[in-house]
Amino acid sequence: MTQKIVIAGSGFAGFWAAVSAMRAIALAGKTGAIEVTMVSPTPNVTIRPRLYEAVLENMNPDISSQLAAVGVHHLAGLVEQVDTASQSLVVQQADGQKITLGYDRFVLATGSRLFVPAVPGFAEYGFNVDTLESAQRLDTHLKTLTNKAETPARNSVVVVGGGLTGLESATEMPMRLRAILGSQADIRVVIVDTAPEVGAGMGTEPAAVIQQALAECGVESRAGVRVTAIDADGVTLSSGERIAANTVILAAGMRAHPLTAQIPGERDGSGRVIGDAFLRAPAAAGVFVTGDTVKAATDDCGNYNLMSCQHAMSLGRVAGHNAAAELTGLPLHPYSQPKYVTCLDLGPWGALYTEGWERQIRFTRQEGKKIKQEINTQWIYPPAPDRDALFAVANPDFVIVP
Numbered sequence: 001m002t003q004k005i006v007i008a009g010s011g012f013a014g015f016w017a018a019v020s021a022m023r024a025i026a027l028a029g030k031t032g033a034i035e036v037t038m039v040s041p042t043p044n045v046t047i048r049p050r051l052y053e054a055v056l057e058n059m060n061p062d063i064s065s066q067l068a069a070v071g072v073h074h075l076a077g078l079v080e081q082v083d084t085a086s087q088s089l090v091v092q093q094a095d096g097q098k099i100t101l102g103y104d105r106f107v108l109a110t111g112s113r114l115f116v117p118a119v120p121g122f123a124e125y126g127f128n129v130d131t132l133e134s135a136q137r138l139d140t141h142l143k144t145l146t147n148k149a150e151t152p153a154r155n156s157v158v159v160v161g162g163g164l165t166g167l168e169s170a171t172e173m174p175m176r177l178r179a180i181l182g183s184q185a186d187i188r189v190v191i192v193d194t195a196p197e198v199g200a201g202m203g204t205e206p207a208a209v210i211q212q213a214l215a216e217c218g219v220e221s222r223a224g225v226r227v228t229a230i231d232a233d234g235v236t237l238s239s240g241e242r243i244a245a246n247t248v249i250l251a252a253g254m255r256a257h258p259l260t261a262q263i264p265g266e267r268d269g270s271g272r273v274i275g276d277a278f279l280r281a282p283a284a285a286g287v288f289v290t291g292d293t294v295k296a297a298t299d300d301c302g303n304y305n306l307m308s309c310q311h312a313m314s315l316g317r318v319a320g321h322n323a324a325a326e327l328t329g330l331p332l333h334p335y336s337q338p339k340y341v342t343c344l345d346l347g348p349w350g351a352l353y354t355e356g357w358e359r360q361i362r363f364t365r366q367e368g369k370k371i372k373q374e375i376n377t378q379w380i381y382p383p384a385p386d387r388d389a390l391f392a393v394a395n396p397d398f399v400i401v402p
C-alpha cells in the first residue's frame with residue numbers, strides 16, 4: 001500500500017520539506033511507493049522577508065511547476081485539526097468541503113503570525129507587513145493618504161517594535177511617504193521600542209550603526225517605552241507622549257502558528273514545539289515540526305533557530321528528508337546550522353550585514369545592501385522547475401548563506 005507524507009504549509013520550510021522528501025524517496029528507490037502531499041491555501045511561497053518593501057511585486061511565486069517536476073501533490077486548503085493519536089488531519093478544502101486525511105508522517109510547516117499585544121486599538125487600527133494581504137492593505141492605505149487633508153497625523157507613521165521587521169519598515173518609510181505625499185511634505189516617521197535603545201537586541205556595535213542609519217534616514221526613535229493605546233489618529237506611549245499618526249505599523253514580534261497547540265509536547269514562549277535533533281515532535285509519533293513552528297538547536301554551543309527564512313529553509317530540508325527517511329530506511333539526518341548571519345535593510349542608508357551569534361559587523365551601507373538585494377531577489381526564491389537542480393539544492397546539508 002502507498003504510504004503518505006503530508007506537509008502542511010507551502011512557505012520556505014514546507015516547500016523545501018516537500019522537495020527534500022521526494023529526493024530522499026528517489027535516493028531510496030521508492031518513487032511511487034510513498035506519496036507526498038502538500039496542503040496549503042494555494043501553491044505559492046510568500047516571500048515574507050520582502051513585505052516591508054515599497055513595491056510589492058513578485059512576492060508570491062507560484063510553485064506548481066516545481067512541485068510537479070518532483071512529483072508532489074498539492075491540495076488547496078487549510079489543515080484545521082491534527083489528531084496525532086489516529087494519525088489523521090481534518091482539512092478544510094478551498095472548495096468548501098471538509099475531508100479527513102490519514103498520514104504515515106506529518107510535517108507541520110505552517111509558519112508564524114504577527115504577535116498582536118493586548119493593547120486597546122491594536123487590532124482595529126494597526127497595519128502590518130506580516131502577510132501579503134496585510135502588506136497590500138498598508139500599501140493601499142498609504143497611497144490614499146493624498147485624499148486626506150494635510151495634517152501632522154496624515155504625514156506621520158509610527159512603527160511599533162524595533163526588531164528587524166520594525167527597523168526595515170521604518171527606514172523605508174520616509175522615502176515611501178515622500179514618493180506618495182510629495183518631496184516637500186513635512187513627513188514624520190517614529191519607531192517605538194521597549195528596549196532601552198532601539199536596535200539593542202542586535203548588540204552594542206550593531207545598535208550604534210542602526211541608530212546612525214535611523215538618524216540619516218530621518219526616523220525618530222522612542223526607546224524604553226510601550227504603546228499603551230492606538231486610535232485612528234495616533235498612539236499614546238507609556239511616557240504619556242501622544243504622537244499623531246494616521247498610520248501605525250505593528251511589528252511586535254511573531255508567534256508560532258496556532259496548530260502547534262495541537263501537537264502534544266513541550267513548547268517555548270513563542271509557541272514553538274521543542275523538536276529533537278531530527279526535528280521530530282518528541283511526544284507525537286510520526287510528526288515532524290519545522291520552520292517557524294519548531295525550536296531546535298542549531299549547534300552544540302547553546303544556539304537555537306530563530307523564526308527566520310534563513311533557518312526555515314534548512315529546517316524544511318532536514319524535516320522533509322527525515323520524514324521520508326523514516327519510511328524508506330535511509331539514515332536520519334540531524335539538524336545543524338552553525339553559520340548564522342543577519343542582513344538588515346536600513347533603507348537609503350544601506351544594509352547592515354553581520355556574521356555569527358555575536359553579530360560581528362562585516363559589511364555596511366551599499367556593500368551590505370548589495371548582499372541584501374541578492375538575498376531578497378535570488379537566494380530565497382524557489383529555483384527553476386528542474387528535478388535534478390531542485391534535488392541538488394534539497395540536500396539536507398545544503399546551506400544558502402554567503
Ligand SMILES: Cc1cc2nc3c(=O)[nH]c(=O)nc-3n(C[C@H](O)[C@H](O)[C@H](O)COP(=O)(O)OP(=O)(O)OC[C@H]3O[C@@H](n4cnc5c(N)ncnc54)[C@H](O)[C@@H]3O)c2cc1C
Pocket residue numbers: 008009010011012013014039040041042044045046047048049050051052077078079080109110111112129130131164165257259290291292293306307308309310311312343
Ligand atoms: C516583514 C518580514 C520581514 C522578514 N525578514 C526576514 C529576514 O530578513 N530574514 C529572515 O531570515 N527572515 C525574515 N522574516 C521571517 C521569515 O519570513 C519567516 O521566518 C519565514 O517565512 C518562516 O518560514 P515558514 O515556512 O516556517 O513559514 P511561512 O513562510 O509563514 O509559511 C507558512 C505556510 O503555511 C501556510 N499555512 C498557514 N496556515 C495553514 C494551515 N492551517 N494549513 C495549511 N497551510 C497553512 C501558509 O499559507 C504558508 O504557505 C521576515 C518576516 C517578515 C514578516
